[in-house]
Structures are given as structure tokens and as C-alpha cells.
Amino acid sequence: MKRVIIIVICLTLSLISCTKHEKPKESAGLFPVSQNKQYGYIDRTGKMVIEPQFESAQVFSEGLALIHKEGKYGYIDRTGKIVITPQFKNARAFSEGLARIFERGNFGYIDKTGKMLIKPQFNIAGAFSEGLARIFEGGKYGYIDRTGKIVIKPQFNNASDFSEGLARVGIGKKYGYIDKTGKMVIKPQFTIAGIFSEGLAFFKQDDKWGYIDMTGKIAIKPQFDNTAAFSGGLAGVALGDKWGYINKTGELVIDPQFDDALKFSEGLAQVYMNKKWGYIDRSGKIVINPQYDETQDFSGGIASVMTEGKQGYIDRTGKYIWNADVDQTRKSR
Numbered sequence: 001m002k003r004v005i006i007i008v009i010c011l012t013l014s015l016i017s018c019t020k021h022e023k024p025k026e027s028a029g030l031f032p033v034s035q036n037k038q039y040g041y042i043d044r045t046g047k048m049v050i051e052p053q054f055e056s057a058q059v060f061s062e063g064l065a066l067i068h069k070e071g072k073y074g075y076i077d078r079t080g081k082i083v084i085t086p087q088f089k090n091a092r093a094f095s096e097g098l099a100r101i102f103e104r105g106n107f108g109y110i111d112k113t114g115k116m117l118i119k120p121q122f123n124i125a126g127a128f129s130e131g132l133a134r135i136f137e138g139g140k141y142g143y144i145d146r147t148g149k150i151v152i153k154p155q156f157n158n159a160s161d162f163s164e165g166l167a168r169v170g171i172g173k174k175y176g177y178i179d180k181t182g183k184m185v186i187k188p189q190f191t192i193a194g195i196f197s198e199g200l201a202f203f204k205q206d207d208k209w210g211y212i213d214m215t216g217k218i219a220i221k222p223q224f225d226n227t228a229a230f231s232g233g234l235a236g237v238a239l240g241d242k243w244g245y246i247n248k249t250g251e252l253v254i255d256p257q258f259d260d261a262l263k264f265s266e267g268l269a270q271v272y273m274n275k276k277w278g279y280i281d282r283s284g285k286i287v288i289n290p291q292y293d294e295t296q297d298f299s300g301g302i303a304s305v306m307t308e309g310k311q312g313y314i315d316r317t318g319k320y321i322w323n324a325d326v327d328q329t330r331k332s333r
Contacts, residue, residue: 053069058093062094195229210223210224220248254283
């Protein structure tokens with residue numbers, strides 16, 4: 001299940017900010033697809049505009065897309081032109097004008113010209129978010145600014161990206177929140193806690209889940225068996241083994257009925273029923289019947305779906321605008 005994988009990664013490795021409230025990446029109107037084990041890009045109509053030629057390809061972020069060619073990572077622009085030559089063993093998408101690259105066993109950062117702005121020196125490093133990035137040094141997490149200067153010294157067992165001015169940090173086995181000066185504004189007290197989204201963050205207390213506000217005050221009392229981040233004013237919650245949605249007052253607005261339920265994006269949310277994924281609208285109405293093995297958020301009016309190992313893109317009615325003819329053995333990540 002998607003949610004189990006995400007919680008395990010976020011709470012144990014803290015390598016990426018992978019909560020469900022995460023802002024969708026820019027699509028630039030182009031979407032990665034695979035044909036004959038090579039990746040290219042289609043537009044919203046399904047027309048191939050960058051011919052398949054890469055070993056892997058990501059969505060566009062800040063005007064550039066990460067691609068893998070001849071065993072190395074580089075970046076292309078929206079025309080498909082390589083603007084940063086594939087040269088890195090590993091790399092990530094651009095965020096706030098900088099991208100993480102991996103060389104000689106450490107992460108550093110480049111700008112959009114490919115110039116190394118922060119030399120590789122960190123075992124673990126996060127994307128820049130609100131001007132700061134997580135780094136791991138001496139067995140602890142801290143934060144650097146865009147010059148690479150450590151501005152919040154490594155002292156935490158766990159740390160998240162900044163979101164809405166606060167970052168979740170772990171001290172011992174408890175989570176709290178710091179501001180961008182490193183000041184602890186919500187003391188560590190939660191065994192599980194989420195990242196702030198739309199002014200609220202989920203937490204777990206005595207085997208029940210609820211939400212706190214940005215002062216640490218309980219805004220929605222613990223009463224659910226599981227929760228997700230808010231998006232578009234709604235959040236997925238579980239009662240028993242079924243998921244529904246609440247509003248920001250804690251009122252159930254879509255009754256629990258799904259085996260899993262993810263965040264809303266462009267007015268639609270992924271839901272899981274009878275071992276298949278489909279989409280609902282904000283009223284809870286199923287608008288695209290559960291029929292896919294995997295789904296992604298809508299972006300630019302279309303969404304990537306997988307059925308029997310084959311990738312496709314559908315529009316908001318569920319109509320395919322592009323459908324792969326070959327197995328997706330190396331799906332774009």
C-alpha cells in the first residue's frame with residue numbers, strides 16, 4: 001500500500017519530504033513516458049514532443065527535468081535540449097533554484113547552469129525548502145542555507161523539510177517543531193507527527209490520531225485510527241479499516257468507505273477499493289471507477305496510471321490520452 005511505504009520512509013530514513021501534502025511538481029505541460037525502454041515526453045494531448053531517448057526521466061521542476069543517459073544524470077529544458085551534461089552518479093530535481101547531486105559518496109548542490117555552488121560534503125541532504133535544506137553530519141540532522149553555511153547545527157535524530165515556517169524534528173523518540181532560527185516552538189512530545197499543511201499537522205496520541213495547530217494546540221482531538229495531511233481543505237482519515245475525509249473543523253464530509261484515500265489534487269483524489277485505484281471528486285462521488293493497479297495525482301489535467309505493468313495517461317473523465325504498448329519495467333521515478 002502507498003501509505004505504508006510512505007510512513008516507513010518518512011519516519012525512519014527522513015531522506016525526502018514525502019508526506020502526502022507535498023506540493024505537486026511543475027509539469028510544464030510535458031509528461032514522461034516510456035517506449036521500448038526509452039523515455040521521452042508527451043504533451044497534454046498525448047502527442048510525443050520529446051522523442052524517447054533517455055534511460056529514465058522525471059517530471060519538469062522549475063523549467064528543467066532530470067534525465068539519465070549513458071549511465072549518468074543530467075538535465076534538459078522544455079525543448080528536450082540537454083542543458084546540463086549527464087555527468088552525475090545520482091541527482092535530484094531542482095528546488096528553489098538548486099539541485100542535489102551525488103559525487104564521491106556525498107551530496108552537494110548545483111545551480112541551473114550546472115555550476116557547483118555547494119561542494120559535495122553531506123552523507124544525506126534534502127531539497128531546499130523555504131530557503132533551508134536538511135543535512136546529516138556527525139550522526140545528527142541540521143540545516144544549511146543557500147551558501148552551504150550551517151545555520152541550525154546538527155542536533156536532531158530526525159528532521160523534515162520546512163513547511164509553512166516550521167520543520168518537524170526528532171529528539172530521542174519524540175517529535176516537536178522548530179522555526180527557521182532553530183528555536184523549538186512546539187516541544188518534542190509526539191511519537192508520530194506530520195508536517196504542517198494548511199496550518200495543521202497530524203499526530204498520534206494513545207493509539208488515536210488528531211491534528212494540532214501551529215502553536216501546538218490540539219485543533220482536532222485524537223479520534224481517528226489513521227490520518228493524512230490536509231490538501232484543499234480536506235484530509236483523509238480512517239475509522240476502523242475504512243477511509244473518508246474531514247474538513248478543518250474535524251467534521252466528516254465524505255463517509256469512510258475506501259480501503260485507502262489520498263490527498264486531493266486539481267479537485268480529484270485517488271481512492272483504493274477492491275484492490276484497485278480510482279478517483280473521487282470533493283463530494284465523494286466516484287468519477288473514475290477503481291480499475292488501475294497504480295495511480296498518481298492529476299497534474300495539468302491528466303494523471304499517470306498503471307495497469308498490468310503498462311503506463312498510460314488519462315484525462316479527468318478517465319479517457320486515455322496516451323497508452324503504452326510495452327511493459328513499464330523501468331518506470332519514471
